[in-house]
Structure formats: structure tokens, C-alpha cells
Amino acid sequence: MASWDRYFGGGQRGKVPVDELHFDRNNPRFTPDKQPKSNTDVAIIEYLDRTADLGELVQSIAASGYVDIEPLIVIDRNDELIVLEGNRRLGALKVLRDPKIAEASNVAVPELSDEIKKTLQEVSAFLVHHEDEARNLIGFKHINGPQGWDAYAKALYASNWLDDELKKGDGGLSLTDIAARMGDKHDTLYRIVSAIYVLQQAEAAEIFRVEDRVKKNFHFSHLYTALTYSEYRDFLGLDKADRTANPPKNPVPPENLDRLQRILVWLYGKKSENRQPAIRTQAPDLSNLKKVLGNQVARRIMMERNDLFEALQMTVEGGDRFSKALVDAQSSLRTAVTEVVNADDDEETISIAEDVRTRANFILRSLIAHKAASSE
Template sequence: MIEPAKEIDLDCLHLDVRNPRFGLLKAQDEGEALAILIDAANIKELWASIAARGFERFEPLIAIADEETPGHYIVIEGNRRLAACKTLSDPDSLGARRIKLPVLREEVRRQISTLPVVVVANREEAEAYIGFKHVNGPQTWDSLAKARFGVHMLENVDDHRPLRERMLELTQKLGDSRGMLLRVFVAFKIYEQAILEGIVESISINNQKLEFSHLYTMLNNPPSREFIGLPITALSEESVVDNPVPMTHLDNLRDLFGWLFGPTSVIKRQGSDRPRLQKVMASREGIEALRSSNDLDYAFATAGLARDDWTEQTHRCAAIAKNIDADALEVLEGMDEEEVSQTRATLARAKLYLDSVLAKMGPGSG
């Protein structure tokens, strides 16, 4: 049972260095956490809002007792608002940063000397609330923060239920399928490993602009899993482990991270390039071509995939044309003259393209 909010002195409230909002930028202390929020969480708009209208008290912070300091609390929900209030109240906390803070009216300064806080017994007690609000509610986190939150819940050492049962609960709380969550969680573990092994730093990956979805989408593809040493069989709860990529495949992991996230990433068009990269990674010739050129188009063609893709499109074209022909009489009955004219023009253009292809194929190909 969550208790009603109470007012707590600002000086007794502390930032949470384990806050998933930080992604993998794990702060070592509160000062570092504050610096991360200032740099990454865009609290400038909060400074202006609080200075102009005061602190909106309808939504309290969520905190747990600080076990090391009686009477003090660690805020696990609302760190961005807490950071804004702390810096407005004490501009010296900005350190050497040359940031001009708005001037506070004395009324507002007194108002933020205490903040409304709901104190809970532990982190787990607040997880259902946090999960709704930030994972599928109105104030969403990015996918990397969601992944960290979900993995923390799955690995909760105080929860002695079977992993499959915990995962089922997570699918209900987070609103995603089991398969989707498994890919996200394993991808998170892989990303942690890439940081630990220095891959992220060596490739100069920008954590703040990371397209984390690239990684967990790749894990849906068995050849992509095999490329980094994961089993080609379906992922399971037991796949969510520390350092899932074998040491023998770290070079492949480095290649994959470069192709997905590096300064010369081959992913330019998300809808088409990720599937093409998956196909290339299923081909030894394609992988070698991509390694030597970092050119996805060249690797795709070298592996013969451009030819296969083109041939597949011709089969789809024929199937679509067959369906259009089968439905023509029924659909045409309900179309007016202008719609029929537009459709005729569209089909005429399509015929021109197909005639051009047949011509390029030479005599006897029709």
C-alpha cells in the first residue's frame, strides 16, 4: 500500500545513481548523477517552468529511505524535477558550467525548499507504477532505459518465482510479447558487455544518440545471432545472462556494433537496411565484402542477394497482378469515371515499366 505524499526538505532528497533514465551512464555519486542529468536530460525547460509558475505539486516524487543517512531519501521517480530544483536552489551545484539560471522569486524559492514525496518501502513496491508511467504511459523512456528497467525486474534476487513466471508478469506490465522482451533484454546484456569490453568506446559510439532498436531487431534473425556466437535456437529466459557473447566472437560483435552504431554505420534507411544487413550476415561472401568495404550495397550485390532480391520482387509483382486481375470486375463496379481514369493511367505506367524490363531481357524472354 503506497502512502499519501508528504513534504520533505529539499536538502534531504538525493538523486538516484541507479535511475534507469541514465541508460548505461552509471553515475558513481550524486554529483555525477546531477552532471549527467544537466547534460543529457534537458532540464532547461523545467528551470523556466518552475521559475515562472512554481513547482507543480500534483505529481509527487517517489522515494525510498536512505539506509546510510537517517531522515534522508533517495528519489527513484522524479530525478529530473529534483535536479531542476536543486540547481535552482543552489546554482553553485552547476560547478564550472557557464549556465545562466532564471532568477527565482522568493515565493518560488520558499516553495521548492520542500517537495511532495511518496515514500515507499523499497524499489519493488514502486515498480508497477513506474512501469506503467514510463514504459507504456504518457512520460516514456527511450528503449535502452526500458530495457534496463525490465532486466532489473527479471533479475530481482528477492523474487523466487521461476523465470518464465516472472517474464509472464513482465509482458503484462510492460505491454510487449515475451519474444519481444527477450530480444530487448538480451540486447541490453550484449550492450553492457560491449561497454565492458571497450567496444563502445573504441568505435566512438554516442550513448545519447544510440538507436538501440537496431540491436534487438537484429536478434530476431538466427544468422545474426549465430554471427555473434549466440544459439540459433529461439531465445529464452535463460538467455538473459551477463556477457552472452562468447570471447571467441568479440571481433564479430565489434564489427556488428560498427555496422549498426559506428560513425560510418551502414544503416541509412531503417526500414530496408536492417533486413538487408541481416541477409548479408547470413552469407560468408557478404560478410567479407562488408568488412572490406563497409558498403552495404556492394556487400548485398557481392553475396548475390541483389539478384535474389530482384527475382523475388518479380514473383511478388506477378502475384499482385494476379490479385488485381481477379478483383477487377467487382472493384470497377463501384468506381466512378474519374477513379477509373486514374487507375487506367497507373496501370499504363506499370505496363511501360514491365515492357522495358522484358525488352532488356532480349528476344524470346516474353
């Protein structure tokens, strides 16, 4: 019998001293790109203050006391009561109860009256025996509520839930059922869970790790948006999405894993090899890469040189490429003309100017000759 059993009296609801409650250090909200610096209470509180407006909740409780209406959802792990739902509230309570934690986590706490302090001693909790129970109880509020999760955290949570349901066989929930319990649109959940499965396949094959991305933030939307385009899906050899079924695990054919690696590096870079991502911003780069993948010549250049700008030029018709290049050159020359008073008069600069003149004369002669030939 655990030491805290007496708080529940053999049932599932009870009043529990705050000191008996512990953070969920496996919180699915802690994704590889957004997580506490360590597993300590102070680090988790710092994270909550940074990402979930913990300070605002602290000020509210300090002013009005802890309003004990909705119970925290807890589970027994190794004889400890772990808070599955309500970690933000637990963080606020820990800060308000312990000045040392407040100081270490740099959360401002106003002076508390004795009446307010009395509300911070114990809180209502609902004990679940398996995380399945918690999922059904948490549902919409925990994921899409006032402190809603980002798409990556939501996708990880939903995919883990679906994986557990699949283990149950025919009696398990489908992704459609899970979407209803989460208060989310099925199409949205299908897209992000599908992207998680692609990402997990890459990590299992050791061809990509989220931690090895170049940018600090992990822009998960790059991947799940890309996978809605036929050009990306065709490049990876993905079947057409069947939203009447659960998204498949390991959806990329084994022979296309090298292409999956290319896509992920183009999207996120590879820090360990100092390879920068081709996608600087989702708009317009994601669409530009889509155009490249849909053009055989451009796709080959992208695969050989990893240069999105150069590959993109191949998606433009030859005449259009020439016109664009000529207009761009004219624009650059106009700038050079205005800045010529600041130019160096060394041999290299003069040589560049002579080269520009030679090329410009060649273009002019070619255009005149072409026009004359056309008029004959």
C-alpha cells in the same frame, strides 16, 4: 535512526525539506551514451535540462508554484534520501531555490514571488525500503510517461529488474509480468532485453565495449532490430526466440564470440582501432548486411574485407551485376563529358581516358561476339 526519520513518523509518507533530497546518481536513465558529465548536482541538472525539458518545468513551477500532489519516491542509501522517481522535479526545485546552481547549470529562472517561494521548501515523499517497491510504484509513468525513456535505458532497467527477479527463484516475476507493470508490450521488451543480454555477453567476454563505439550516439536499435532477422541469428548461432520463456543470458555460443565481435564492430565500429562501422544508417545498411549474411560468397567477402558495398555486389546475380555496372559507368561518363572542359590535360588524365576507351571497346566487342554466337 537517520536524521530524516522524523519526516515520516514511522510510516512511508511524509513532507521532506528539499535540501534533504539527493539525486539518484545510479539512475538507469544514465546510459553509457547519455549521462551527466560528472556526479555533481550541476552536471545532473545540465543533463536534465538537455534531455528532459527541465527548463519547461522550471518555468511552469515559477509561474504557478510547486503543485505537491504526487510524492517523490525515495530510498535510504547510506543515511541519505535518494530520489528514485522525481529527479526532474528535484532538479527544478534545486534550480529555483539556489541562484548559484541555476547560473552554473545555465538554466534561466524568472523572478519568484514570496508566495511561490513558500511552495518550494518541502515536498511530499514516499519512502521505500527496497527498489522492488519502487519498481512496482514507478511502473508505467516513469518509463513510458511524458518523459519516456529511450529503448536502451528501458532495456537496461527491465533487464536489471528481471535479473533481480530470477534470483528469487520460482517466486520471482517473469518478463511477461514486468512488461505488464511497465505498461509495455511483451514482444517489444523481449526483443530489447534479449539485445541487452547479447551486449552484456560481449562486454563480459571483453570483445566489445559500448564506450568504444565510433559514433557519439549509441544506436541500440541497430542491434535489437538485427537480432530479429534470421540471417543475423543464424550467423551468431542463436536459437529461435521462445517468447513464452524469459530471454536467455549469454545466448551466443562460446565458439561464435568472434562472430559476435564482428557483428558489433560492423554495427558500431571500434574507436580504439580506428575501425569504422559498416552500418552508416539503419536503412538500408542493416537490410543490406542481412542480405550479405544470407549469401555464402558475400558473407566470406564481408568477413575477409569488411566492405559492405563490395560484399553486397555478390548478392546480385552475375547478369544483373554487369548491367548495373554498365549503367553506372554510362552515368559517370555522361558527367565526365559535361565536365571535360574543366579537365586537366596531363598525361595521367589522358592515360585514364585511354584505359576507359580500351575497356569500353572490349565490352562492345565481347557483346557483339556473344550476340553473333547466339544467333548461329
